[in-house]
Amino acid sequence: MELDERKLKILQAIIKNYLETGEPVGSRTISKFTDLNLSSATIRNEMSDLEELGYIVQPHTSAGRIPSDKGYRLYVDTMMQSRMQEVEQMWDALNDKADKMESLLQQVAKLLAVNTNYATLVTGPQYRSRKVKFIQLTDVDETQLLAVIVLEGNIVKNKMLPLAAELSKEDILKLNIVLNTYLTGLDMSEINLSVIAKLKEQAGGLGNVISELLDAIAQAISEEEDIPIYTSGATNILKYPELSDHHVASDLLYELEEKKSLTGLLNENTEEHGIQVYIGQETSVASMKDCSVVTATYEIEEGIYGRIGIVGPKRMDYEKVVGTLQTLKTQLDDIFKKNKE
Amino acid sequence: MELDERKLKILQAIIKNYLETGEPVGSRTISKFTDLNLSSATIRNEMSDLEELGYIVQPHTSAGRIPSDKGYRLYVDTMMQSRMQEVEQMWDALNDKADKMESLLQQVAKLLAVNTNYATLVTGPQYRSRKVKFIQLTDVDETQLLAVIVLEGNIVKNKMLPLAAELSKEDILKLNIVLNTYLTGLDMSEINLSVIAKLKEQAGGLGNVISELLDAIAQAISEEEDIPIYTSGATNILKYPELSDHHVASDLLYELEEKKSLTGLLNENTEEHGIQVYIGQETSVASMKDCSVVTATYEIEEGIYGRIGIVGPKRMDYEKVVGTLQTLKTQLDDIFKKNKE
DNA sequence: GTTAGCACTCAACTCGATGGAGTGCTAATA
DNA sequence: TATTAGCACTCCATCGAGTTGAGTGCTAAC
Numbered sequence: 001m002e003l004d005e006r007k008l009k010i011l012q013a014i015i016k017n018y019l020e021t022g023e024p025v026g027s028r029t030i031s032k033f034t035d036l037n038l039s040s041a042t043i044r045n046e047m048s049d050l051e052e053l054g055y056i057v058q059p060h061t062s063a064g065r066i067p068s069d070k071g072y073r074l075y076v077d078t079m080m081q082s083r084m085q086e087v088e089q090m091w092d093a094l095n096d097k098a099d100k101m102e103s104l105l106q107q108v109a110k111l112l113a114v115n116t117n118y119a120t121l122v123t124g125p126q127y128r129s130r131k132v133k134f135i136q137l138t139d140v141d142e143t144q145l146l147a148v149i150v151l152e153g154n155i156v157k158n159k160m161l162p163l164a165a166e167l168s169k170e171d172i173l174k175l176n177i178v179l180n181t182y183l184t185g186l187d188m189s190e191i192n193l194s195v196i197a198k199l200k201e202q203a204g205g206l207g208n209v210i211s212e213l214l215d216a217i218a219q220a221i222s223e224e225e226d227i228p229i230y231t232s233g234a235t236n237i238l239k240y241p242e243l244s245d246h247h248v249a250s251d252l253l254y255e256l257e258e259k260k261s262l263t264g265l266l267n268e269n270t271e272e273h274g275i276q277v278y279i280g281q282e283t284s285v286a287s288m289k290d291c292s293v294v295t296a297t298y299e300i301e302e303g304i305y306g307r308i309g310i311v312g313p314k315r316m317d318y319e320k321v322v323g324t325l326q327t328l329k330t331q332l333d334d335i336f337k338k339n340k341e
Numbered sequence: 342m343e344l345d346e347r348k349l350k351i352l353q354a355i356i357k358n359y360l361e362t363g364e365p366v367g368s369r370t371i372s373k374f375t376d377l378n379l380s381s382a383t384i385r386n387e388m389s390d391l392e393e394l395g396y397i398v399q400p401h402t403s404a405g406r407i408p409s410d411k412g413y414r415l416y417v418d419t420m421m422q423s424r425m426q427e428v429e430q431m432w433d434a435l436n437d438k439a440d441k442m443e444s445l446l447q448q449v450a451k452l453l454a455v456n457t458n459y460a461t462l463v464t465g466p467q468y469r470s471r472k473v474k475f476i477q478l479t480d481v482d483e484t485q486l487l488a489v490i491v492l493e494g495n496i497v498k499n500k501m502l503p504l505a506a507e508l509s510k511e512d513i514l515k516l517n518i519v520l521n522t523y524l525t526g527l528d529m530s531e532i533n534l535s536v537i538a539k540l541k542e543q544a545g546g547l548g549n550v551i552s553e554l555l556d557a558i559a560q561a562i563s564e565e566e567d568i569p570i571y572t573s574g575a576t577n578i579l580k581y582p583e584l585s586d587h588h589v590a591s592d593l594l595y596e597l598e599e600k601k602s603l604t605g606l607l608n609e610n611t612e613e614h615g616i617q618v619y620i621g622q623e624t625s626v627a628s629m630k631d632c633s634v635v636t637a638t639y640e641i642e643e644g645i646y647g648r649i650g651i652v653g654p655k656r657m658d659y660e661k662v663v664g665t666l667q668t669l670k671t672q673l674d675d676i677f678k679k680n681k682e
Numbered sequence: 683g684t685t686a687g688c689a690c691t692c693a694a695c696t697c698g699a700t701g702g703a704g705t706g707c708t709a710a711t712a
Numbered sequence: 713t714a715t716t717a718g719c720a721c722t723c724c725a726t727c728g729a730g731t732t733g734a735g736t737g738c739t740a741a742c
Contacts, residue, residue, distance in 0.1 A: 026704050039716050044705065062704050062722045138477050140491055148489050148499070150481055158489070158497040235594040244587065246579065253576040253594065367735050380685050385736065403691040403735050 003053070008078075009036060010046050011055055015067045015075045019315050022241065024064030069280040069314070072292070076277045076318050104335075106230045108308060108328065113233025116324055118312035119256055123266050124228040125300045130155070130221055131187045135179045137213075142166050147213060149220045157220035161212055171206060178202045179213070188221050227306075229259040229266070240313040243290060251287035256311070261285055266295065266307045275322050275329075280314055292316050296325040298332040308332070344394070349419075350377060351387050352396055356408045356416045360656050363582065365405030410621040410655070413633070417618045417659050445676075447571045449649060449669065454574025457665055459653035460597055464607050465569040466641045471496070471562055472528045476520045478554075483507050488554060490561045498561035502553055512547060519543045520554070529562050570600040570607070581654040584631060592628035597652070602626055607636065607648045616663050616670075621655055633657050637666040639673040649673070 003011075013034045017025045027043040047065055050056050055071035058064075067075065105122045112120040134150040145161040167175075182199050183191065196214060200207040234256040238244045243252065255261055265278075265285050278284075278293040288311065295309030308328060310321055344352075354375045358366045368384040379387075388406055391397050396412035399405075408416065446463045453461040475491035486502040508516075523540050524532065537555060541548040575597040579585045584593065596602055606619075606626050619625075619634040629652065636650030649669060651662055 024704090028704075040704090041706095041716055041718090042714085045715090048706080058705085060723065061706095063724075064704065134479070134481055134487075136477065136479050136487075136489070138475070138489075140475050140495070144495070146475075146477075146489070146491065146497065148477070148479075148487070148497075150487065154481070154485070154501055156487065156489075156499040156501075158499070160495055160497075232598070234598060235591055238587065238591045238594070246585065250576055250579045253579070257573070257575060365735090369735080381735090382685055382687090382737095383683085386684090389737080399736085401692060402737095404693075405735065 006036065007046055007050060009034065010043060011050055011067075011071060012075065014047075014050075014056060014065055015071060018066055019317060022315055024059055024066050026064035029064070067314075069282070072279045072314055072318075076279070102228070102230075105228075105306070106232070108332065109230045109232035112308065112310060112324070112328060113236060116310055116312070116321055117233070117236050117239065118310040118316070118321070119234045119237050119252075120232050121256075121262060121266065121295075121307075121309045121311065122230045122232075123263075123307045124230075125304045125306045126227050131185055132183045132217065132221070133185075135176070135183060135217070137172050137176050137179070139163075139167060139169075139172055145172075145209075147216050149217055151221065159216040159220060161216060164208075167206075167209070175203065175206060175209065175213075183217070188218065191218075227263065229262055231256050231259065237291075237311070237313075240315070242315065243313050248287075248290055252291070252311075255285065255287050265293065266309065275325055277318065277322075290314065292318075294318070294321050294325060296329040298329045298336075300336045306332075347377065348387055348391060350375065351384060352391055352408075352412060353416065355388075355391075355397060355406055356412060359407055360658060363656055365400055365407050367405035370405070408655075410623070413620045413655055413659075417620070443569070443571075446569075446647070447573070449673065450571040450573035453649065453651060453665070453669060454577060457651055457653070457662055458574070458577050458580065459651040459657070459662070460575045460578050460593075461573050462597075462603060462607065462636075462648075462650045462652065463571045463573075464604075464648045465571075466645045466647045467568050467608075472526055473524045473558065473562070474526075476517070476524060476558070478513050478517050478520070480504075480508060480510075480513060486513075486550075488557055490558055492562065500557040500561060502557060505549075508547075508550070516544065516547060516550065516554075524558070529559065532559075568604065570603055572597050572600065578632075578652070578654075581656070583656065584654050589628075589631055593632070593652075596626065596628050606634065607650065616666055618659065618663075631655065633659075635659070635662050635666060637670040639670045639677075641677045647673075 010030060013030050014025050017029060017033060027040040027047055030043045030047075031038060031040040047056065050071075051058065051065065054068060055074060056065040057068045059066060102124075105124055109120045109122040112122070131152045132149065133152055133154075136148040136150075138146045138148070140146045140160070143163050143166075145163050145167070147159045147161060149157045149159070151157065178199060182195060182202070186195070191214070196210075199214075200210050203210050234253055237252055238249060243249055262285070265283060265288075268276075268284065274296070276295045276297075278295075280292065281289055283289070283291065283293050290313070291311050292314045293309060293311050294316075295307050297305050297307050299305055308325060310325070312321070351371060354371050355366050358370060358374060368381040368388055371384045371388075372379060372381040388397065391412075392399065392406065395409055396415060397406040398409045400407060443465075446465055450461045450463040453463070472493045473490065474493055474495075477489040477491075479487045479489070481487045481501070484504050484507075486504050486508070488500040488502060490498045490500070492498065519540060523536060523543070527536070532555070537551075540555075541551050544551050575594055578593055579590060584590055603626070606624060606629075609617075609625065615637070617636045617638075619636075621633065622630055624630070624632065624634050631654070632652050633655045634650055634652050635657075636648050638646050638648050640646055649666060651666070653662070
C-alpha cells in the first residue's frame with residue numbers, strides 16, 4: 001500500500017487542521033473541511049490506512065488522529081513552499097543596530113522570537129581557525145598595558161595586563177613592531193616554540209613581557225572557541241499546552257538557559273546551507289523530543305557561517321517559520337555582504 | 342494590642358513551619374511543634390489576634406494561616422541573624438574565573454543559583470558618569486579604522502569605522518594626539534559644541550573623520566548606560582508550586598529574560614549598602630508581587646557598585662539566603678580589592 | 683487565663699452518571 | 713468494487729453529590 005493522491009490530501013488536511021486547533025482531528029471534520037466530497041466513513045477507512053502506514057496516531061481509542069513524526073516529516077518535505085512576505089519591519093529594525101556583532105545577533109534572536117512566538121536561537125560566526133590580523137599595545141597608565149588583538153573577521157579582543165615595571169614609549173613601539181611582524185597571519189597552532197623563541201630573541205630585554213602577552217593572545221583566540229549562542233523568547237514555549245507541562249517546560253527552559261547542549265544541535269549538518277527541520281526525536285537533544293527545531297544557516301563571509309533557528313511545538317506553522325527564516329537569512333547575508341563593501 | 346513575647350514566638354513558629362512545608366499551618370501543629378505547652382485552642386486565640394494585627398492571613402475560612410507580607414517583614418527584620426558558613430566552594434570556583442568582568446559576574450549568578458535554588462540576578466558595575474580615559478586609533482587595513490576607547494574603570498570599547506578615503510600614518514597620529522588632548526577626562530555632558538569645534542579646528546582637513554569618531558565615542562559611552570544584568574537559574578522558580586502557576590511563571594520568566602524592568606528594582610536604595618529584602622508588593626515590579634527579592638551591594642572601587650540578588654517565593658529560607666549573599670558579597674569585595682593591588 | 687468540646691466551614695477527593703466525539707465494523711448502495 | 717449509512721462501542725471530559733479531614737470560632741467549664 002502506498003500513498004495515493006487522496007491519502008495525501010487527507011493527511012495534509014489532518015495536519016493543517018491539527019496545527020490550527022491543537023486538538024486531535026476526527027473523520028467528520030475532515031469530511032466537511034475538505035473539498036473531496038467524501039463521507040466521514042470513507043475518511044475513516046483512509047485514516048485507518050494512514051495510521052497503519054505510520055503517518056498519524058491516535059492518542060487513545062475513540063479520539064481523533066494527530067500527526068506522527070513521520071507525518072510531519074512528509075508534510076514538511078512535500079507540501080511546504082516558502083513564502084517570502086511580511087517581516088519587512090525586521091529589515092529596518094536590523095539595520096539600525098548593525099554595528100556590533102553581539103548586539104546584532106541578540107537583536108535577531110529577539111526579533112525572530114517576537115515574530116514567530118517560538119523560542120529562538122542564534123549562533124555567532126564559527127571560524128575554522130582564527131588567525132591574528134593585528135596587535136596593538138598601548139600604555140593606559142603607568143601600571144597597565146592594554147593589548148588590543150584583532151582576529152580574522154574583525155573580532156576585536158582586549159586584554160588589560162598589569163605591568164611589573166613601567167615601560168618606555170620606545171619599548172612599547174618596539175614590542176608592537178616585533179609582535180606584528182612575527183604573529184600576523186598565524187593561528188593558534190602556528191604559534192609554536194620556535195616562533196616564540198624568535199620573538200623573545202627580537203624583543204631583547206622584554207622577554208618576560210612577551211610571555212605574558214602570548215598568554216593573553218592565546219586566551220583571546222581560544223576564548224572564542226565555544227561559539228556564543230543567543231537565545232530569546234524562551235518563555236514562548238509556555239504558550240503551547242503540550243509543552244507547558246511542568247517537567248517538559250522546566251527541562252526545555254533549562255536547556256535554553258544553559259545553551260551548552262545546543263551547540264551540538266546547531267552544529268549538525270553545517271555543510272548543508274538551506275533550511276533544516278528537525279522533528280521530535282530527530283533533534284538529538286533529549287529534552288526536545290516533543291519539539292520541532294527549524295534552523296537556517298547564514299553566511300558572514302566565505303567559509304564562515306552562523307545559524308539562526310527556532311524551537312517550538314511539533315504542531316508548528318512550518319510554512320510560516322520556514323518563510324521567516326528564509327527572509328531573515330537572506331537579510332543577514334545582505335548585511336554582512338554590504339558591511340564588507 | 343501589641344505583640345508580646347508569646348505572640349512573637351507563635352508567629353515565628355508559624356512562619357518557620359510554613360517555610361518548610363509550604364502549606365497553611367494550623368493551630369494544632371503549632372501546639373505540638375513549639376515548646377510553649379499550650380493547647381491548640383489557646384494558639385487559636387493568639388492566632389486570631391495575630392490575624393487581626395495583620396501578621397498572618399487565612400487563604401480561606403477553615404484553612405490554616407500563612408504569613409502576610411507584614412509578617413514576613415517582621416520575621417526578616419527581627420528574627421534573622423546572618424550565618425556565615427558553607428558556600429566555601431564558591432570561593433574556589435570564583436577565583437578560577439576572575440579574569441573577565443563579564444564572565445565573572447555570569448559565573449557569580451550561576452553559582453548563586455545553584456547554591457540557593459532560586460533565580461538570581463547580578464548587575465555589572467554602575468558608574469555615575471563615565472569619563473574618557475584614553476583613545477587610540479589604528480588602521481587595521483586600507484578601508485577600516487579601529488577606534489579603541491578606554492573609559493574610566495578600564496572599560497574598553499572597540500568601534501570599527503569604515504574609511505571613505507585612506508588616511509596616512511601621519512594623519513592618524515595627528516588624530517590620536519588631538520583626540521587625546523581634548524577629550525581625555527571628559528564625560529558625555531562635557532563634550533559640547535565648543536569642544537567639538539575646537540577639535541575640528543585642530544584636525545584641519547580631517548573634520549569629517551572627527552564627526553564620525555565622535556559618534557562612535559558617544560555610542561561607546563552611552564552603550565554602557567543600561568548596565569548589564571546577568572541572570573541565572575530562572576527555571577528554578579518552576580520548582581515552587583505557588584510560582585509555577587501558568588500565568589505567574591510566564592510573566593516572571595519573561596521579566597527575567599528581558600531584564601530591562603529589573604534595573605529599576607536593582608537601582609533602588611543604592612545608597613544603602615547592606616542586604617535588602619523586598620517582600621511581595623515592595624518590589625515595584627508588578628509580576629513579582631508573589632515573590633520576595635533579596636539583594637546585596639558589592640563594591641568594585643570607591644563609589645562604584647554592583648548588585649547581586651535572588652528572586653524566589655515569599656516562602657523563602659531568608660536566613661540562608663541572607664547568609665549566602667553576605668558571604669558572596671564579601672568575597673566579591675575581596676576579589677576586586679585584591680585585583681587592584 | 684487556659685482548655686475541652688462541639689458545631690461549622692471549606693477544599694480536596696472519590697465516585698458514578700451523563701454526554702459527546704470519534705472509531706470500527708457491517709450491510710446496503712451506486 | 714468503491715462508497716456510504718447506520719449502529720454499537722470506547723473513551724475522555726464534565727458535572728454534581730457525597731465524604732473526608734483539617735481547621736476554625738465560640739462557649740462553657742476549669
